[in-house]
Amino acid sequence: xxxxxxxxxxxxxxxxxxxxxxxxxxxxxxxxxxxxxxxxxxxxxxxxxxxxxxxxxxxxxxxxxxxxxxxxxxxxxxxxxxxxxxxxxxxxxxxxxxxxxxxxxxxxxxxx
Numbered sequence: 194x195x196x197x198x199x200x201x202x203x204x205x206x207x208x209x210x211x212x213x214x215x216x217x218x219x220x221x222x223x224x225x226x227x228x229x230x231x232x233x234x235x236x237x238x239x240x241x242x243x244x245x246x247x248x249x250x251x252x253x254x255x256x257x258x259x260x261x262x263x264x265x266x267x268x269x270x271x272x273x274x275x276x277x278x279x280x281x282x283x284x285x286x287x288x289x290x291x292x293x294x295x296x297x298x299x300x301x302x303x304x305x
Contacts, residue, residue: 229299230259231261232258233263234270235263236266240268260284271278273285
């Protein structure tokens with residue numbers, strides 16, 4: 194019974210020491226500012242799949258991804274919808290709505 198108590202006490206002491214080191218002694222990670230990315234989609238854009246792949250790889254830290262439909266084809270919109278189904282911060286808007294979405298995203302008063 195004494196060996197069991199000694200092992201339990203040693204494990205608890207190790208956990209407490211690790212907690213002190215991780216919480217108080219290691220420097221905090223640098224906090225990156227949040228940002229929003231805007232991807233305009235035009236019918237002539239043949240590189241849209243590659244652009245979406247790059248955005249998927251570099252998604253860390255952003256507040257939102259706004260895909261602006263300027264003259265997108267149905268095929269391009271289908272790709273964008275599929276992309277947005279995997280990205281919770283993604284939204285597809287018409288070009289006319291872009292300004293309103295940006296004002297809302299960054300909490301800017303509409304009368305600027």
